[in-house]
Each structure stands twice: as C-alpha cells, then as structure tokens.
Amino acid sequence: MSMLPEDRDELMWELARDPLSEAAQQYRQRYPEDVAELESRASMLGKFTAAKPVGPAIIPAPHVLLEKPTPEVRMPRWSLGVAAALLIVSMALGYMAITRPQPQNLAIESGPRSLQATENQAKDTADESGERRIQGTNSGTPEGVDPNVAPGSNNTVPTGPQPLAPVQPADPTMLPITIQDEGTSLRSVIEQIGMAAGLTIEFAPGFTDSPVSVRYVNVPAMTILKTLGQSNGFTPLNQGDRKVLIVPATDPNAPVLQDPNMGTGQGLPDPSGNTNPGLSGPISR
Amino acid sequence: MPTDPRPSEETVTLANQIQLPMDHDTDEHIIARVVAGDRAAFRHLFDRHYGRSLSVAQGIVLHRSEAEDVVQEAMTKAFKNLTKFDRRASFGTWLYRIVVNTAIQATRRTRHDRQAVTLEAVSDRLTDPQGIPQLADPEIERAMRQMEPEDRAILVMFYWEDLSLNEIAGAMECTPNAAKTRLFRARERFRQIFEGGAA
Numbered sequence: 001m002s003m004l005p006e007d008r009d010e011l012m013w014e015l016a017r018d019p020l021s022e023a024a025q026q027y028r029q030r031y032p033e034d035v036a037e038l039e040s041r042a043s044m045l046g047k048f049t050a051a052k053p054v055g056p057a058i059i060p061a062p063h064v065l066l067e068k069p070t071p072e073v074r075m076p077r078w079s080l081g082v083a084a085a086l087l088i089v090s091m092a093l094g095y096m097a098i099t100r101p102q103p104q105n106l107a108i109e110s111g112p113r114s115l116q117a118t119e120n121q122a123k124d125t126a127d128e129s130g131e132r133r134i135q136g137t138n139s140g141t142p143e144g145v146d147p148n149v150a151p152g153s154n155n156t157v158p159t160g161p162q163p164l165a166p167v168q169p170a171d172p173t174m175l176p177i178t179i180q181d182e183g184t185s186l187r188s189v190i191e192q193i194g195m196a197a198g199l200t201i202e203f204a205p206g207f208t209d210s211p212v213s214v215r216y217v218n219v220p221a222m223t224i225l226k227t228l229g230q231s232n233g234f235t236p237l238n239q240g241d242r243k244v245l246i247v248p249a250t251d252p253n254a255p256v257l258q259d260p261n262m263g264t265g266q267g268l269p270d271p272s273g274n275t276n277p278g279l280s281g282p283i284s285r
Numbered sequence: 286m287p288t289d290p291r292p293s294e295e296t297v298t299l300a301n302q303i304q305l306p307m308d309h310d311t312d313e314h315i316i317a318r319v320v321a322g323d324r325a326a327f328r329h330l331f332d333r334h335y336g337r338s339l340s341v342a343q344g345i346v347l348h349r350s351e352a353e354d355v356v357q358e359a360m361t362k363a364f365k366n367l368t369k370f371d372r373r374a375s376f377g378t379w380l381y382r383i384v385v386n387t388a389i390q391a392t393r394r395t396r397h398d399r400q401a402v403t404l405e406a407v408s409d410r411l412t413d414p415q416g417i418p419q420l421a422d423p424e425i426e427r428a429m430r431q432m433e434p435e436d437r438a439i440l441v442m443f444y445w446e447d448l449s450l451n452e453i454a455g456a457m458e459c460t461p462n463a464a465k466t467r468l469f470r471a472r473e474r475f476r477q478i479f480e481g482g483a484a
Binding site for chain 2: 013017040041044045047048049050051052053055056059060061062063064065
C-alpha cells in the first residue's frame with residue numbers, strides 16, 4: 001500500500017498511464033522523490049495495457065440471429081388469476097364431495113309409501129320381486145330416519161332429516177304409482193301403468209282387450225299389473241331392463257293376491273277419502 | 286391541374302422500404318428497429334460492440350474461445366431483453382454489464398469444474414488450450430489469474446477499454462465512488478501480485 005497522500009497517489013496513477021506527457025514531466029520536476037514510484041507504476045501499466053489481446057480478425061455471426069425466431073406467447077396476467085380461482089373452486093367442490101355425508105344404505109322412495117333399508121335389525125319380508133321391505137321396526141336411528149317415529153307405527157312418512165335427493169327404487173317395476181280410470185280399455189290401462197313407471201310394455205300375441213275401471217293409489221306398478229292379470233287373465237313377466245311382457249295366460253298355481261299392498265299395509269290415505277288406502281283394485285270390469 | 290400534396294400510396298410504401306445506412310445510426314435507432322421486429326438490424330449492434338465485449342470477456346475469463354462463447358451468450362441475453370433496456374445508460378454500458386456478469390459466471394463455473402477434475406483428466410488438461418498463453422505478456426496473465434474475476438473486470442474496463450468510472454459503475458452496478466474504490470483496491474492487489482512474482 002502506498003504511503004502517499006490519497007490525492008497525490010491518484011494523480012500519480014493517472015500520470016503513469018502516459019508517462020511521457022508534459023504533466024508527467026512537470027510532476028517529476030516538482031516531486032523528484034516520486035520519480036522511481038512513478039516509473040514503476042508506468043512500467044506496470046504499460047505492460048498491462050500492452051497485454052491487451054488483439055481484436056478479432058473476423059466478427060462471427062450472432063448466434064441469436066441464426067436461431068429460428070420463436071413466437072413469444074404471453075398470457076395475460078388476469079388469466080393466471082382466473083386459473084387460480086378455478087383451481088380453488090374445483091378443489092373446494094372436490095372437498096365438499098368427499099366430506100358430504102352420504103345416506104348409508106338407506107333409500108326413501110319418492111312415494112312415501114315405503115321405506116327401504118338394509119338395517120340389520122329391521123324385520124323384512126320378501127315380496128314377489130325379491131325386494132326387501134322394512135316394516136318399521138327399527139331399533140336404531142340410522143341417518144335419514146326420524147328417531148321419534150315409534151317402531152311398528154303405521155306412520156312411515158319421514159319427518160326427520162331427508163336425504164338431499166329422493167332415491168328411486170332399483171327395480172322400476174316397484175315404483176309406486178297412482179292410477180284411476182273408469183270404463184277404459186285394459187290395454188290402455190296397462191300402457192298407462194308402463195308410462196307412469198317408465199316401463200316398456202310388450203303384449204304377447206293373443207292378448208285380448210276389454211274395458212275396465214281401476215283405482216290404485218301409491219301401489220307398485222308390478223303389483224297393479226299382477227292384480228289386473230289375475231282378474232283379466234294375463235300374467236306380467238318382468239323381462240328386466242325395464243321391459244315387461246304381458247302374456248295372455250295365468251298360472252293356476254300362483255297365489256292369489258288377496259292383499260294387494262303386499263304386506264306393507266302402509267300408505268297415504270286415499271285423497272278421495274277412501275279409508276282403505278293403497279290398492280283398491282279394479283272397481284269393475 | 287392541382288396536384289395532391291399528399292404522397293401517393295406507392296411513394297409511402299417505397300419510403301418504408303428504404304433502409305437507412307446502419308453504420309451511421311445511433312445504437313438507440315438500431316435498437317428501435319430491432320424492437321419493432323427488424324431482427325437483422327441487431328447484426329449492426331453486434332458488429333459494433335463485439336470487439337470491446339470480447340476484450341472485456343477475455344480479460345475476465347482469460348481464454349479466447351471461452352470469451353467468444355461468453356460474448357455470444359451475452360449478446361443473446363441482450364437481444365432477448367432488448368425491450369427491457371431502459372436507456373438510462375448507453376447501450377454499450379448496459380451490454381458490458383451483461384458481458385461482465387456472464388463472464389464472471391463462466392469463470393466460476395470453470396473454476397468449479399476444475400476442482401472436480403480427476404487425476405485421469407490431468408493428462409488431458411496438459412494439452413488443453415488453458416495451458417496456452419492467452420495474453421501477450423505471460424507475467425501479466427499469471428498475475429491476472431491470481432485475481433478475482435471482479436477485480437480483473439474493473440482493471441480491464443479501465444485500462445484496456447478506457448471506460449470512465451461512470452461507465453464502469455454502470456457496468457458493475459455500483460456508484461462511481463464505489464467503482465473508484467474498487468479500482469484502487471484491484472490495482473493494488475494486481476501490483477502486489479505482479480511485483481511479488483517479478484521480484
């Protein structure tokens with residue numbers, strides 16, 4: 001480190017860049033004690049400057065111009081916000097779908113006629129189509145069932161928390177429907193039942209039509225068809241896939257459906273005031 | 286018959302196609318053309334600043350071909366960021382900043398690579414161009430190699446390229462006073478190494 005004053009040191013470095021200048025000569029005359037230092041610095045800087053590499057003989061082409069220009073795709077900033085918002089919303093919906101309470105093995109029909117469940121302690125019976133029906137003897141309080149409803153009581157209209165959407169029965173032939181008509185053709189009645197339950201009715205050859213009067217309130221479609229079949233000489237055969245074949249024949253060994261409500265015995269009162277709710281059966285033929 | 290003072294459509298089209306001689310254009314004019322989409326105009330900027338950029342880069346990395354790569358990389362960065370050039374300093378100063386930063390990064394990368402070199406690669410290194418003198422004076426080169434790349438950069442810009450302290454400050458991203466202090470220290474270090482080796 002030089003012990004010279006800072007301004008003199010700076011001046012000497014500046015003069016050392018051009019030691020032959022008039023200013024350098026004057027400095028030497030004024031500060032003869034610094035001559036050796038000035039010569040040393042000038043020598044070093046002279047060598048340093050002389051070491052500068054020679055310039056390029058040929059200037060190459062810029063590589064950036066040899067590349068194919070790539071179109072710059074710039075997304076507007078607001079699109080990032082929109083994407084982030086959509087992501088958050090989708091995550092929230094997914095979280096809600098996962099954490100939303102699901103009704104556990106419990107189905108309440110669209111009609112208040114019956115309540116389906118697989119409750120372990122429920123007494124159940126099998127109807128003709130193999131469906132199991134709860135008769136209202138729940139000892140537990142599964143979700144969706146009002147715990148205040150007395151076991152075995154006839155009131156099966158759910159008063160407790162309801163599932164968000166009514167669940168249709170798995171078998172469309174068990175969909176309870178209401179139909180009332182007088183003096184209309186049997187074929188038309190069967191077709192109306194099919195339409196109401198979303199079934200495709202097919203009539204086998206030999207089916208004979210006849211006028212009937214019917215009134216059924218909240219009775220499963222298949223039950224109505226079977227009851228009609230017993231009194232009108234045909235048999236409804238569930239073909240699956242929502243198809244029902246009407247065969248103009250009856251099984252003489254088939255049990256007679258005395259109680260068209262198929263053992264549930266539950267149902268809403270007939271809006272017409274009939275004290276015998278449910279299936280009223282054909283009024284007349 | 287009165288003549289329409291407005292130039293005809295053909296005249297306007299012709300005028301737009303006329304290329305002014307780039308050699309007399311300012312850097313700012315050429316930059317404006319490049320930014321407007323005339324990529325080829327960048328060639329003039331490149332040619333104009335290549336020599337000094339190469340000198341600065343070679344003074345930092347102390348290797349000719351590495352310096353050429355550094356300048357190409359720096360020019361590419363400059364081209365791609367030309368729209369960000371704010372014109373507070375000259376294009377040259379802005380470009381030197383990119384060259385210096387790129388060269389310092391390259392030096393550190395090379396140093397890291399050398400530390401990881403295996404014994405088997407030593408024989409290869411003996412024939413490596415690194416062994417060939419890169420500067421005209423081997424004593425100067427030896428002293429320079431013992432300095433930090435930042436110190437080499439400031440000495441090269443001041444003594445080889447005659448940049449002012451203000452320009453060096455712009456290139457080194459510091460104040461002129463800081464540049465002056467850094468130049469003083471770098472010069473003292475160089476002198477200690479140079480005279481110590483020469484003694």
